[in-house]
Amino acid sequence: MEATSAAGGFKVHAETVTVQTEQRVELVDLTERIMSYARATGIREGLGHIWSMHTTCAVFINEAQHALHADIKSFLEQMVARDAEWLHNDPDHSDCDRFNADSHLRAMLLGHHLTLQVTSGEIVLGQWQRILIAELDGPRARTLRVQVMGI
Amino acid sequence: MEATSAAGGFKVHAETVTVQTEQRVELVDLTERIMSYARATGIREGLGHIWSMHTTCAVFINEAQHALHADIKSFLEQMVARDAEWLHNDPDHSDCDRFNADSHLRAMLLGHHLTLQVTSGEIVLGQWQRILIAELDGPRARTLRVQVMGI
Amino acid sequence: MEATSAAGGFKVHAETVTVQTEQRVELVDLTERIMSYARATGIREGLGHIWSMHTTCAVFINEAQHALHADIKSFLEQMVARDAEWLHNDPDHSDCDRFNADSHLRAMLLGHHLTLQVTSGEIVLGQWQRILIAELDGPRARTLRVQVMGI
Numbered sequence: 001m002e003a004t005s006a007a008g009g010f011k012v013h014a015e016t017v018t019v020q021t022e023q024r025v026e027l028v029d030l031t032e033r034i035m036s037y038a039r040a041t042g043i044r045e046g047l048g049h050i051w052s053m054h055t056t057c058a059v060f061i062n063e064a065q066h067a068l069h070a071d072i073k074s075f076l077e078q079m080v081a082r083d084a085e086w087l088h089n090d091p092d093h094s095d096c097d098r099f100n101a102d103s104h105l106r107a108m109l110l111g112h113h114l115t116l117q118v119t120s121g122e123i124v125l126g127q128w129q130r131i132l133i134a135e136l137d138g139p140r141a142r143t144l145r146v147q148v149m150g151i
Numbered sequence: 152m153e154a155t156s157a158a159g160g161f162k163v164h165a166e167t168v169t170v171q172t173e174q175r176v177e178l179v180d181l182t183e184r185i186m187s188y189a190r191a192t193g194i195r196e197g198l199g200h201i202w203s204m205h206t207t208c209a210v211f212i213n214e215a216q217h218a219l220h221a222d223i224k225s226f227l228e229q230m231v232a233r234d235a236e237w238l239h240n241d242p243d244h245s246d247c248d249r250f251n252a253d254s255h256l257r258a259m260l261l262g263h264h265l266t267l268q269v270t271s272g273e274i275v276l277g278q279w280q281r282i283l284i285a286e287l288d289g290p291r292a293r294t295l296r297v298q299v300m301g302i
Numbered sequence: 303m304e305a306t307s308a309a310g311g312f313k314v315h316a317e318t319v320t321v322q323t324e325q326r327v328e329l330v331d332l333t334e335r336i337m338s339y340a341r342a343t344g345i346r347e348g349l350g351h352i353w354s355m356h357t358t359c360a361v362f363i364n365e366a367q368h369a370l371h372a373d374i375k376s377f378l379e380q381m382v383a384r385d386a387e388w389l390h391n392d393p394d395h396s397d398c399d400r401f402n403a404d405s406h407l408r409a410m411l412l413g414h415h416l417t418l419q420v421t422s423g424e425i426v427l428g429q430w431q432r433i434l435i436a437e438l439d440g441p442r443a444r445t446l447r448v449q450v451m452g453i
Binding site for chain 2: 309310311312346347348349362363364365367368369370372373374376377381411412413416417418419421426427428429430431452453
Binding site for chain 3: 061068070072
């Protein structure tokens with residue numbers, strides 16, 4: 001799905017991005033895909049927006065480093081134990097059979113969206129900043145919506 | 152309060168939404184109210200924005216399920232103990248008599264705002280995603296600002 | 303760096319803001335600087351956006367109170383121990399010599415950006431809400447990008 005609308009020089013472009021994850025908990029670097037898309041819209045000044053279409057898949061900023069990504073996974077495990085007695089995982093209280101309360105709580109901490117500035121036709125990111133998604137209940141096919149608006 | 156402004160097809164609509172909460176910690180599903188408002192603006196492509204006017208009331212995304220909402224409340228209690236020795240609750244250090252350091256810290260984790268895409272006149276949400284507010288120091292009358300901008 | 307672009311009444315202004323921090327972990331209130339900048343753009347209705355250019359410097363909302371800021375620092379220390387055995391701090395796994403895994407994880411919890419409404423030429427904030435940055439690996443010279451778009 002792709003959409004483009006314009007009025008008086010103001011434009012909105014939007015696109016669906018899909019990601020196939022391979023593990024239950026996995027970080028994927030989407031920076032290049034998002035930056036390429038933003039560039040292709042031709043919008044010079046405005047905002048970009050990335051939305052995860054899932055409750056258990058987060059979008060956030062951090063450095064792309066193998067050791068740090070291992071730390072992020074450890075940290076999420078420390079913060080939200082998978083095997084705690086969550087009601088969402090209890091058949092007496094929930095009809096969800098994915099046993100994924102931890103995924104919901106971890107995604108809530110990281111957040112489901114990013115808003116980014118576009119300046120001179122480029123997404124604004126610092127030297128070490130990368131646009132990451134956190135798969136928290138995979139492996140799955142995940143869908144994100146990316147929008148760029150401006151002039 | 153309601154505001155509408157337009158230039159060259161670009162429009163900005165904004166409105167105040169009020170919610171009366173009933174408990175100290177409570178999750179309220181605002182999805183239908185926000186979606187109806189966005190639809191009524193007539194904006195087809197753009198961004199929606201929801202802002203909590205309070206430090207101790209958060210706005211975030213999760214599934215609407217009774218068991219999961221109970222888990223979210225338990226999780227917030229585990230993360231931020233109400234009765235820890237917070238300086239904000241100590242009359243020697245603070246003039247706040249609400250004893251609500253936990254509310255401030257919990258809201259900080261969940262966040263005070265959401266930015267959402269509008270496509271084909273509808274707010275973009277995944278199948279299980281709901282727009283929730285977390286009352287963290289109620290019961291109170293809470294105010295949110297909702298804005299939709301675009302074309 | 304400053305940029306201004308316009309089309310059909312729609313405008314985008316952006317500016318770089320720098321902050322020199324003094325401590326390793328420090329909260330700085332940027333509310334007045336951001337509000338003054340937004341006012342100066344002359345944009346009446348739209349969105350403001352604040353972006354930290356750093357992985358280890360967060361932007362978030364809370365009250366400006368000395369006691370509460372001490373609580374926020376304690377809370378971050380409780381949530382993410384500086385001296386845990388993070389791989390990012392281990393020379394066998396990482397070439398980062400700043401020993402700052404905690405800074406990365408704490409910033410991830412608070413977030414790197416804020417999107418704010420502009421109405422009647424003013425940033426929309428509740429009575430107790432302040433725009434704060436969290437220096438999490440200082441002291442350093444920090445850079446933020448501030449953008450206001452609208453009409």
